[in-house]
Amino acid sequence: MNNCHTSPSTQWLLCDIQGQSYALDVQQVLELLSLRDIHITPIPQTPAYVEGVISIRGKTLVILDFRTMLGMQSMRQDTAEILQLLHDREQDHVNWLNELYASVRESREFQLATDPHRCKFGVWYDALMSDEEALSRFTNDQLSLLDLMSNFDRPHQQIHKVAIQVGELVAQGAVEEAVKLIDKARDTALRELLDLFGKAREMVATLRRGVVIVVEFEGKRFGLLFDGASDLHDFSHGTRQSSEVVGDDSPVGDFLHDEATGILVQIIELGNIANQHRTRQIAPESELAADADVPVSEQLESVAL
Structure with missing residues (x-):
């Protein structure tokens, strides 16, 4: 990399994808929109990175998925997989307790995991709770979801502990006591666990929707879909470093390095994105009826997920 001075613009909007920040020149940012407030309509027979179009102030605007542009799975697909995982793990524990009950009634050995760390x-x-970066990506840095996930540990350990206690009772010939213990666990630890799974799915579906950043480059306006937008950063005392590993038509290019804070982010190349968008003729030119007149710094607060 070769160091050089930053561009005339020193204010950059940091946009997040899977815990990694990318920089958008704030002068090219028109508006920030939360996906909680808008509906994206798919466009048939378009590239995978075209999320669809939205209607805003009576005009249509094409939305491009920045994750897909970088070769990543879309946030929508990512979220769907998480929701399925939570559903499957919830059902696992319903089946687990049912099997424990059946093993007692049928006088056979219970062979499922009794260690809560091995199911x-x-x-x-x-793995999730011990990896700060993975947890940040999963929760999208939302404290409410982080707090909820931390609540799983106690009831999860309790329900697995029941298998040990049931085994001891069965060994003593106290089969009916073992059955009562299972029934109690079904009404307490399992119910609490199922409630947490339900709340987790609801929060994941609500919080992991993303943010659309409306931009303009040489008269071309479109929306870019990100996981979130975290901050406005001043790189006036930083350096711009050239990247030697990306192609000429890449959606990302040089790096910005703030020597004071150590922040290093890659610049989003709107020119390359706009050129690709124009070449493919994805949709007619879209114009917003009016620009948002609220400063980007204030819009960041309104789209906080």
Whole structure:
């Protein structure tokens, strides 16, 4: 990389994808929109990175998925997989307790995991909660979801502990006491666990929707879909470093380095995106009826997920 001075613009909007920030020249940013407030209509027979179009102030605007542009799975697909995982792990524990009950009634050995760290959910949960970056990506840095996930540990351990206690009772010939213990667990620990799974799915579906950043480059206006937009950063005392590993038509280019804070982010190349968008003729030119007159710094607060 070769160092050079920053561009005339020193204010950059930091846009987030899977915990990684990318920089948009704030002078090219028109508006920030939360996906909680808008509906994207798909466009048939378009490239994968074209999320669709939205209607805003009576005009249509094409929305491009920045994740897909970078070769990543879309946030929509990512979220769908998380929701399915949570559903499957919830059903695992319903089946687990049913099997424990059946093993007692049928006088056979219970062969499922009694260690809460060895069941499928336990392995996934332990890995997630011990990896700060993975947890940040999963929760999209939302404290409410982070707090909720931390609540899984106690009831999850309790329900697995029941299998040990049931085994001891059965060994003593106290089969009916073992059955009562399972029934109690179904009404307490399992119910609490199922409630947490339900709340987690609801929060994931609500919080992991993303933000659309409306931009303009040489008269071309379109929306870019990101996981979130985290901050406005002043790189007036930083350097711009050329990248030697990206192609000429890449959606990202040089790096911005703030020597004071150590922040290093890659610049989003709107010119390359606009040229690709124009070449493919995805949709007619779209014009907003009016620009948002609210400063970007204030819009950041309104789209906080």
